[in-house]
Amino acid sequence: MQFSNVLMVVAVIAVALAVFNLGSVIVVQQSTGFASSDVGNASLSVAASVSINFTQRDFINWGSGAVDTSAGQFATLNSEGTVSGASPAWNTVTSGLNLTNDGNVNVRLNLSADKDAIGFIGPSPPVITAPWYQWRVSNASQLPSIVCGTGTTQLNPTTYTNVTCFDGVGTACAADVYAREVCSNFTIGKIMEIDVQVIIPQDSPPTGKQSLITATAAFPAV
Amino acid sequence: MDKEKVVVTLLLITIILSLVSVIVTFSVGDKKVDSGRNTVIASDPDDTASVSLVVQPSSSGGAG
Numbered sequence: 001m002q003f004s005n006v007l008m009v010v011a012v013i014a015v016a017l018a019v020f021n022l023g024s025v026i027v028v029q030q031s032t033g034f035a036s037s038d039v040g041n042a043s044l045s046v047a048a049s050v051s052i053n054f055t056q057r058d059f060i061n062w063g064s065g066a067v068d069t070s071a072g073q074f075a076t077l078n079s080e081g082t083v084s085g086a087s088p089a090w091n092t093v094t095s096g097l098n099l100t101n102d103g104n105v106n107v108r109l110n111l112s113a114d115k116d117a118i119g120f121i122g123p124s125p126p127v128i129t130a131p132w133y134q135w136r137v138s139n140a141s142q143l144p145s146i147v148c149g150t151g152t153t154q155l156n157p158t159t160y161t162n163v164t165c166f167d168g169v170g171t172a173c174a175a176d177v178y179a180r181e182v183c184s185n186f187t188i189g190k191i192m193e194i195d196v197q198v199i200i201p202q203d204s205p206p207t208g209k210q211s212l213i214t215a216t217a218a219f220p221a222v
Numbered sequence: 223m224d225k226e227k228v229v230v231t232l233l234l235i236t237i238i239l240s241l242v243s244v245i246v247t248f249s250v251g252d253k254k255v256d257s258g259r260n261t262v263i264a265s266d267p268d269d270t271a272s273v274s275l276v277v278q279p280s281s282s283g284g285a286g
């Protein structure tokens with residue numbers, strides 16, 4: 001074969017590869033995107049993260065105490081600093097439970113308790129006076145802020161309401177007496193304070209008492 | 223004749239560079255597609271707190 005023929009073959013191969021190279025670059029650039037101007041356009045989706053936590057305070061513990069029967073038939077305790085009708089007195093608690101929406105979406109918020117007043121404090125049945133087990137919710141975020149945005153349920157109840165009748169409308173207790181929606185639009189990053197109040201009758205059984213409060217979030221908010 | 227050898231050498235270099243270009247193009251393209259996939263965000267939709275106290279017997283005889 002003459003050298004000029006070899007040169008021709010090599011040149012043809014080079015041209016073919018160059019064409020293939022150009023085609024492959026175009027195909028790859030079309031699948032990954034290429035700039036047609038100096039303005040870029042990137043799109044992505046972020047999954048909804050539904051997350052609430054009792055991050056700053058997840059318990060209320062009044063310690064030990066007794067009803068002062070010389071002062072009355074019951075003692076009153078709440079998480080805003082009230083301890084009355086007691087001797088020896090229970091510890092003073094000045095902060096309620098703090099619940100934070102640490103997800104990335106607003107959520108519907110339900111609170112539930114595992115016991116009502118009789119189950120928590122007793123006695124059962126009440127004889128001298130009825131026990132109380134109440135809670136209220138409020139905004140614990142720094143002002144100005146909205147802990148519960150507009151929606152079907154806005155931060156309710158804001159005054160102490162019996163756990164057993166947590167519907168807040170003065171009607172008979174519903175079947176889910178220990179659970180209630182307290183906010184239908186709990187805002188991202190905000191903190192809700194849940195204060196608790198109990199009334200302890202003088203005939204409440206002398207023993208340790210505990211109740212669990214569960215906060216449950218659902219998405220989407222309304 | 224020396225001039226023809228130079229041309230052949232240049233063509234061979236062109237072929238090699240073309241092959242390298244194809245390999246690099248595909249490898250970079252794959253990395254771009256793979257980045258940003260498989261983002262998983264955990265959810266924690268509930269939490270529990272406790273309320274507790276201890277009731278002592280009343281010294282005046284009311285408790286119990």
